[in-house]
Amino acid sequence: MKKSIKSDRTLLLTSILLFFMLAAGILSGVLGFISGHEALKGVTQPDIRPNNNKGGNKQNINTKGLELLQEQELIANVKKQMGIEEPKKDAQQAKDAKQKASAFEKAVKNDPKTGLPIAKLPIVREDQGISMTVKSIESKGNNVRIEVAVANYGSQPINFGQGISVINDRSQSVSANTSGLPSSLAASGKEVKVMLTIPKNALDKVKSVSLQLTDIDKKLQLEASGVPVGK
Template structure:
C-alpha cells in the first residue's frame, strides 16, 4: 500500500506539471499574438520600393528648372536696377558739387557795394599808430548812430574801456552815449574793426556838431580826439 501511494503521488505531480506547462504555453502564445497584431511582413520586391520612393519624392516637392531666358532677364533687370541707383547717386553728388561751385563762384564774383560817403565824412583821429574814424551819422529809433571804425597799425595791442569815452556837443556839454561792436582790445594786426556809438536824440535838439575823445586803458599813452562831427538833422 505504501508503494501504491508513492506512485499515485508521483502521477499527480506529473499531471500538475503538465497542466501548468500547458497553461503557461497557452498564455505565452496569447501574449505573443497580441503583441504582433498590426505587424505586416515587409515587401521585399525592389520595384515596389522604388515606386514608393518616387511617389514620396514627388509628394515632398517638385524641382522646377528655370529657363535660360528667364535667368538672363532676371540678371539684366538686377544689373539695370543697380546701375540706375548708382547713376542717381552720381547725379546727386554732381548736383551738390555744381551747387557748391556756383556758391563759391557767387561769393568770389559778388561785388561788395561800399556805402556812399556821407557829406563831411569820414572824420578821423590818429595817435601812436591807432586810428579812430567816424564814417557816417544817421538818426534811427530815437538815437543818433555814429558808425565808427578803429584800426591799430602800431607794434603793440591796445586796450580800451569805453565807459571812458567822452562825447561833447558844440557847446561843450557832455552827452551820454553807448557803444556796440567795438573791441575791448585792438590787436596790432592792422585789422579794421567797426562799431556804433549811439547818442539819444533828445540831447541833440540844438546841436549841430559833436566830438569824441577816447584814451587807452589803463596806460593812457594815446588819446584819440575826433572833433566837429556834423549831426544836423
C-alpha cells in the first residue's frame, strides 16, 4: 500500500514538472514570436516580380535599376577630397605648346648666311656661384656648333659629371660632343670656353634645345633653354 502511494506521488510530481516545462516552452515561443514581429514592423520584402499589366488592375510601378558609378568620377572625387590638383587637359597642353612655339618664332629671325635663327645672345644662367653662358651658335658643314663659357665665382672647386647634356624641344636627348669642359673647375672666376658640336641630322625638325649642366653630386642645376638650332 505504501509503495503504491509513493509511486502515485512520483508520477504526479513528474507530470507537474513536464507540464511546467511544456508551458515554459510555449510561453518562450510566443514571447519570441511577438518580439520578432515587433522588431520587423515596417520592414517589407522588395517586390521583384515582373510587372503584370494584364487584367483589370493596371498599376504603373516605377522601378529603378542598380546604378553603377563611373570610375573616373570616383577617382576625381577622391583626388578632390585629398587636395590633389588635376593635371591640365590635353587640349590645354596643346594650346600652351602652340603658344610657346608661336612666341619662339616671333622672338627669333633666321640668319641669311647660316640659315640658323638669330638668338638673343648671350644666354646666361647661374646657380650656386657657377655660371653658364651661351655665347654663339654657328652652322659649320654637317654640324651645329654652340660656344659656351663656364665660370666658378664660388669659394670651392666644382667637379662636373658627364659634361653638358643637350635636350631637344620634344624632351629627347640629343647626341653632342663636348670639348673644353674640365673635370674640375677652380673657384677663380675665370671663364672657360666649352664647345658643343651637334650633328645636323640629330636636329631634324628641331627648333630649339636646352643645355643642362650639373656636378657629380647633382646638386648644381644649370639649364639654358630655348637655344635656337633649327630653321
